[in-house]
Each structure stands twice: as structure tokens, then as C-alpha cells.
Amino acid sequence: MTGAAGDRARAGLRGAAWLLPAAIVLVALNLRGPIVAPAPVIGDIRVDLGLTATVAGLLTTIPVLCFALATPFASWVIAKADPERALSLSLVIVLAGTVVRSTPSAASLLIGTAIIGIGITIGNVVIPVVIRRDTSPERVGLVTGVYTSALNVGSMITSLGTAPIAAAWGWPVAIAVWGVLAVIAGLAWTYAVGGRAAWLRPVRSSEPVPVTGPIDQVLGTGAIRTIPSSTAPVEPVRPARRLITWGLTLAFGGQAFSYYALTAWIPTLLHDEIGFSKASSGASSSVFQILAVVGALGVPVLAARWRPRAIISLVAFLWLAMPLGLLFAPQLWLVWSVLGGAAQGGGITVIFIVIVRIVSSDADARRMSAFVQGGGYLLGSAGPLVAGSLHGATGAWTAPLLVVLVAVLTLGIVGTIAARRVP
Numbered sequence: 001m002t003g004a005a006g007d008r009a010r011a012g013l014r015g016a017a018w019l020l021p022a023a024i025v026l027v028a029l030n031l032r033g034p035i036v037a038p039a040p041v042i043g044d045i046r047v048d049l050g051l052t053a054t055v056a057g058l059l060t061t062i063p064v065l066c067f068a069l070a071t072p073f074a075s076w077v078i079a080k081a082d083p084e085r086a087l088s089l090s091l092v093i094v095l096a097g098t099v100v101r102s103t104p105s106a107a108s109l110l111i112g113t114a115i116i117g118i119g120i121t122i123g124n125v126v127i128p129v130v131i132r133r134d135t136s137p138e139r140v141g142l143v144t145g146v147y148t149s150a151l152n153v154g155s156m157i158t159s160l161g162t163a164p165i166a167a168a169w170g171w172p173v174a175i176a177v178w179g180v181l182a183v184i185a186g187l188a189w190t191y192a193v194g195g196r197a198a199w200l201r202p203v204r205s206s207e208p209v210p211v212t213g214p215i216d217q218v219l220g221t222g223a224i225r226t227i228p229s230s231t232a233p234v235e236p237v238r239p240a241r242r243l244i245t246w247g248l249t250l251a252f253g254g255q256a257f258s259y260y261a262l263t264a265w266i267p268t269l270l271h272d273e274i275g276f277s278k279a280s281s282g283a284s285s286s287v288f289q290i291l292a293v294v295g296a297l298g299v300p301v302l303a304a305r306w307r308p309r310a311i312i313s314l315v316a317f318l319w320l321a322m323p324l325g326l327l328f329a330p331q332l333w334l335v336w337s338v339l340g341g342a343a344q345g346g347g348i349t350v351i352f353i354v355i356v357r358i359v360s361s362d363a364d365a366r367r368m369s370a371f372v373q374g375g376g377y378l379l380g381s382a383g384p385l386v387a388g389s390l391h392g393a394t395g396a397w398t399a400p401l402l403v404v405l406v407a408v409l410t411l412g413i414v415g416t417i418a419a420r421r422v423p
Helices: 003-017 019-028 039-049 053-069 071-101 106-134 137-169 171-176 179-193 195-200 214-219 243-274 278-290 292-303 308-319 321-328 330-358 362-380 382-394 398-418
Strands: none
Touching (some): 019 071, 039 053, 039 243, 071 362, 106 137, 106 362, 137 278, 137 330, 243 330, 243 362, 278 330, 292 330, 308 398, 330 362, 382 398
């Protein structure tokens, strides 16, 4: 094909190459945002439904607990349905849970939250598999950074928008409206991979074939890789039998515990300590979310020059500013939110980069991703509940922030040790 027709065809291919990464970004907006949506209006929810601080903490704890307990189910779904259909199912479940949760009753609130958690769990596990499959090794860090950035952008959007919407139409509408993002992501994902692949039946191949990943095309590598054969003679060591897996799991748990504890209670803490209004507290807490984009995109740049253990040490050092700063100088919350926000975005990114570097196949990636995220989120799920319980028992924020401090130290110390041999 030559001439104008050839140029149009090549332009069409370049345009199509953006579809998959764009769809992944839209999907990622739904994998954290629904969790943080209740935080800016948690006071109104507690008053209307008569919830205690401990029960209110469950609104963030339940999804993260699902990340742990539903991870084996998510891994099974991905293996049976293939990544394309599994991701479609994830969005459908998140949308259903959002609708249920918006019903103004305590039971619906908790049940809907659990449904959302199950849907997000599937997305959590399948996205790293898709990134590894369709990205050249030298670009995995960058694509992972873009993905984790989108996670935090989703959190920022809901943190900023929920309180103003609640002021106009009430908190049920304010937490229900974010279901629109799931619909948009579902449409984009369907368009990117095709209706049959997204919904009807998986596409299977009995032989390994060379493929050019859509994300590779976007990044201009033109790399052609071979999908590892499921009949490969060497079976990778199962995650539970590798010492590094347990180290990464504990480090991920420290990251998740700190992130979800602060995400759930920063609006309330700023209201109590500084006197911010509810709307201002929600907007201020969004700084912690959006600055994660800096860390998520900065870590891949560092990863090209530094070893992962050095990056984990730096991330933990910056992370410490958040609990220590809020403990001793809460009036400087903006400084601590900038440093802590960048650190939390970098923390999850560097752990995902380590996972991708040490796995040997797509199946190994799925197992390792499920194991590390499952165990890590099990630890992280305690964050909002522990922080809320300690605040309720003491009436102050000292004890919750000290617990977060210990979790950050766990990320830094254990993560550095676990990644000491990773190139």
C-alpha cells in the first residue's frame, strides 16, 4: 500500500495504538476513587446512619480486606476468563457496588462497599498482567508509573468532588455519581480490545506467537516479544516458596496500611487539628493523592539508574515526613502532604517494578501479583480500622500517627532487605 491510502492506514494504526493505554488509565480511575469517596462526607454519613467511628472506618477497611481475601478468586477469574473479560467483569462489579452503596442504609452501605472491593480486586491483579504482556521490558517501569499515577488521580477527583456534590444533592448522590467513571471506562475498554474479547469469549492460542504490544507501539519501541508458552519445561518456583515474596508482601503491607489509614482519616484530622471546613478538608486531602503522580512517574526515571533497594529507602524516608509532620507541626500539612503524597505514589510503583523484574512468565506474574497484593492488602486493611479505633479511644491523633510511623518503617526496612539482590 502506497501513497495517500498508505499514509491514512499508518495514521489509523498509530491512533489505534493509543486505545489500550488510554483505556487502562480510565480503568485505573475506578480502582481507588470509589474507596476514598466516602471520606470527605463521613461526618454526614455517621450522623444520618448513626455509625460509630469504628464502623465508619470499615468503609475503607472492607475494600482493602477484599483485596486480600478475594485475591485467589480474582486470580481464578483471570485464568478462566482471560484478562480482557476479567477486566470487564471488574468494572461491572464496581458499578453494581456503587449503586448499592448509595442506598441510605447502614446495611446497603457496607454490602455495596464489599461488592466494590471484590470488583477492584480483580482489576488490581489483572492490570499488572496486561502491562507485562503488552509492554517491552525496558518500558515496564514507565507504563507502571502511568498506571499508578492514574490510581491516585482517581482518588484526587473523588476527594475534590464528593463534598461539593454532597452539599448540593446529599451524600448518597455524591458517592453514587462516580459510577459514571466505571461506565466510561467500560466503553473505552470495549472499544480498545473489541466487544467479543471484552465480553463474549476469550481468544486462545495453543502456540506461542510473536506480538507487538499496543503499549509498545505508543512508546515507540516497535519491540516484538514472544508470549511464553504454557507448556514450558521449566515450572517457576511458586511465590510462597520464595523469600523475596514474603519480604515484598510485608513491605507492600506497610505501604498499604499507611496509605489507607491516612486516606480514610486525613479530612477528619485536618478538621480537628486545624479547623478546616468539611469541603476544605476534602480538598486539602486531595493534595496527598495528586502528589502521588510525581512519585509514580519519578520512580521509573530513578529505576533506570538506581537499584530498587535504593529507591525503596528514599521512598520510606520521604514517607516518614507525613506522620511525623502531622504529629509535631500539623499547621504545615501542605508540606507533609507533598512529601508523603509523592512517597506513597512511588512506594506502590517500585514494588510493582520489582515484581515484574523477578517473574518469568505471565502465569508467574499473575501468581506473584496475587500473592503480594493479597497478603499486603490483608495487612493494609487494618489501617483505617486501627486508626479510627485508636482515635475513638484516645480522642486524639497521636496514637494513630505513631502506628502509621511504624508501618512506614516496615516498608523501608523490610522492602530494602527484600530487594537487595534485584538489579
